[in-house]
Amino acid sequence: MFNSLWLQTAYTRDTYPQLEEDVSCDVCIIGGGLSGIANAYFLAKEGKDVILLEKDSILSGATGNSTGKLTVQHDVVYTDLIKQLGLENAKIYYEANQEAVLFGRSIAEWDELRLADSILFSQTKYGTERLEDEMKAYKEIGINGELGWNTELPLKVEKTLTIRDETQIHPVRFGQHLAKLAQKAGARIYEKSDVELMDLKKRLLYTASSNEIQFNELILCTHYPIEALRGLQIMKLIVSRSYIVSALANMPLTGQYISVDDPKRSIRTAFIDGKTHFLLSGEGHQAGMEKETQIHYEKLTTELKNIYQLDSVQYGWSAQDPSTPDLVPYAGAISPSMPYVYMNTGFRKWGLSNSIASARIISDKILGRPNKAEALYAPDRTGFSSFLLQALRNTGLVLKEFTGGHITRTDSPICTHMGCRTRWNEGDQTWDCPCHGSRFRKDGSVLEGPATKPLDLS
Structure with a gap:
């Protein structure tokens, strides 16, 4: 029973090659969910040389396991947005997601929407x-x-x-269609191409198979950002x-x-x-x-x-799905010191419209275009002191799980992200990390990050 309806009823899967050589590009995107594919489409369509890297198969993560609702009605949210961020920002959030819904309608085939x-x-x-x-x-x-x-x-x-x-929408069929449009526009999509090492100062990535990617700008669409520690997003x-x-x-x-x-x-x-x-x-x-x-x-x-x-x-x-402290996803530069590295996460279970909205924000920034939602979605908007209580709560959880897990779950494998003990998920047959959400298949291979290396099950 444990299969996604969307993944089981997808179009015949197009296979994309594994990266097997050193390459360079204007923009490298890590993550082949809807947000990564939408970024690839928007940028390739405007002439950018784009490479998208997916460690497994595109659309097999959060997108392929969603509810398939492409809507601006994100539960009861607008009351809280007005209270927390003001009426103007609530309007901007609505308009950004409404634009995403309209974009989806404009490109979808009849059996996708x-x-x-x-x-x-x-x-x-x-x-x-x-x-x-x-x-x-x-x-x-x-x-x-x-x-x-x-x-x-x-x-x-x-x-x-x-x-x-x-x-x-049928999120996988819709995403498959968008991936074809991105490829047609010139984007290079690679599957089974896991990024293991980064040298952000030199703008270099290295895959598990030791291939090198030189980029000018990098977009992390990995659900939980690999480099989240840099901007303290891992605390938020x-x-x-x-x-x-x-x-x-x-x-x-x-x-x-x-x-x-x-x-x-x-x-x-x-x-x-x-x-x-x-x-x-x-x-x-x-x-x-x-x-x-x-x-x-x-x-x-x-x-x-x-x-x-x-x-x-x-x-x-x-x-x-990760959630930010203020209901709005992160879409923008991960740190003022590295304005060429972007992150895209925190969709709060509303990733279909927000993936597209966030991709539009990031692609507009790279293309030098104004986007009125840029400041609202900016990752650095949530200063650490503003959400100290939540940060401390998250930190406390990590410390509790790190120490407690090593005492009470001594037989559980250690997460390769930051060393917490994982917990076996009987329903999904996965090893799940309670500290930062990494997930591993039964054989120890990475299912979801921020971890990038497999478990040691020996």
């Missing part, structure tokens, strides 16, 4: 109050939202907040994990839903090759902190059967 209403729903008085506050934020920003009461779900719902005609990103199960269904939903009350649930259907698939996701927790993760799949599977009367569960998968 469908329109669907995006709907938040409440089941408690407190949840309803949150929706009413969010509607006020919508009005201030200029978002066309509707408060209502009815849904097509077999649930007791107090109130809904709807944005009409939003978008849901919290990595969380959530779970998805999918079953065949008879009737497609017209909306895609998120509950604002606990337990959090995301609900949608996907129509793929003549079949309707019902997707139910939720059961989140901080990455690497649980061993018996199969219970989360079991809870969702039970809900599919008892609430939605669906027994034919075909797929189950999980995804993890």
Whole structure:
């Protein structure tokens, strides 16, 4: 069961070569998810010599394990954005993501994208109050939202907040299509090309097979930045994990839903090759902190059967995503001392629209174009002192897990990133690091960074 619906129903996979020679380029991109591919497309289209390096296969990470919602409705977020960052920044966030949604619509093929209403729903008085506050934020920003009461779900719902005609995509097919467009524009894409060493001052990268890449500018689209320590982003990103199960269904939903009350649930259907698939996701927790993760799949599977009367569960998968302290991703130069090294992360589970929005910000910067979202998404905006409490909380977790793990999990392999003991994830059959979110396959090979070297399982 533990396979992503999107990866299993992708187009026939195009294979990209492994890098087997020394190369040079204007821009090197590390990471073959949607953010990396979008950066490659935007820059290659404007004449930049672009190389994209993916350590496994493109789109097999966060993009291929997402919910497939390309929308500006990112849960209840605009109320908090106005409170924390002001009305103007909340507008900029909305407009950047709306532009991303429109871009997706402009290039997608018919079997990659469908329109669907995006709907938040409440089941408690407190949840309803949150929706009413969010509607006020919508009005201030200029978002066309509707408060209502009815849904097509077999649930007791107090109130809904709807944005009409939003978008849901097949994220892997969409990403495969975009990769072809990037390649057609001149981007060179390499798979099975793992970057192991960096000399950022000399602007050099070295792959595991000892090939050298000379670059003028570098974009890290590795989910959790390899060089995060330089800008202290490693102290500011919290990595969380959530779970998805999918079953065949008879009737497609017209909306895609998120509950604002606990337990959090995301609900949608996907129509793929003549079949309707019902997707139910939720059961989140901080990455690497649980061993018996199969219970989360079991809870969702039970809900599919008892609430939605669906027994034919075909797929189950999980995804993890870093979050920044202020709800907005990082997209920009990683450090003022190295303005030619960019990072792209912190999507808070809303990486489809934010990947495209962030890629536009970074590519505009490289191309010398103004982008009004640049300051809002800048990695250095969150000064360390401003979020000292969260930084200390993260640091405390790392110290606790580093020392405690070496005492209580002596048989668990040591993460090759910063030496924490990993924890076995029974549900996904992976070794997960609770310190910074690195994940390793059963055989010890790296599944997700920031680690770049395999576990020693001997």
